[in-house]
Amino acid sequence: LAKTTQPISMDSYEGQEVNITCSHNNIATNDYITWYQQFPSQGPRFIIQGYKTKVKNEVASLFIPADRKSSTLSLPRVSLSDTAVYYCLVGGGAKKLSFGAGTTVTVRA
């Protein structure tokens, strides 16, 4: 199971872009990279997933370099409601995943 490392916390201001980088040096060939968002008193919510290069949806972008040993979640123009914990997961196939401590993103006015 690929181990992931991400910052414990990040602070930002409304309207800024937030980039969270996750390191996963021992990622396996068939592993996907998935990011979840968790608000207080709620369960984590799937936000984006990728295998390589760049993925973009209405919520975020995910950048994965060619070696796939890291990935960066980009949140464009954050608002106060983007304050949450963001988890990076790496896995594939029938692996059952446990989440790390995540990155607590605090957006200030």
Added chain:
Amino acid sequence: DTAVSQTPKYLVTQMGNDKSIKCEQNLGHDTMYWYKQDSKKFLKIMFSYNNKELIINETVPNRFSPKSPDKAHLNLHINSLELGDSAVYFCASSKGDSDAVYGYTFGSGTRLTVV
């Protein structure tokens, strides 16, 4: 609404009691899970069921017993509750067994407090 729903949302109980948490999903998913989230926000997988069959049973005390009457339901029964069992318990489901590919849908959690 299509979702993963779990009950109760809050549960306060005394040490030594037995309690159950229920989970239901109407997403048509084949796989369901129980996760435990501690005070440091780590989410650890406890159990996984695929089509009513137990496929993952992590190192969890045998006081915890999951039961899946059908593939839409996964309940968690806890015997002889201890202070250390206090946590938020999340139920989740995924479309297939390859959950890293399909992604999880989580319930809103049950905050268990043992006093």
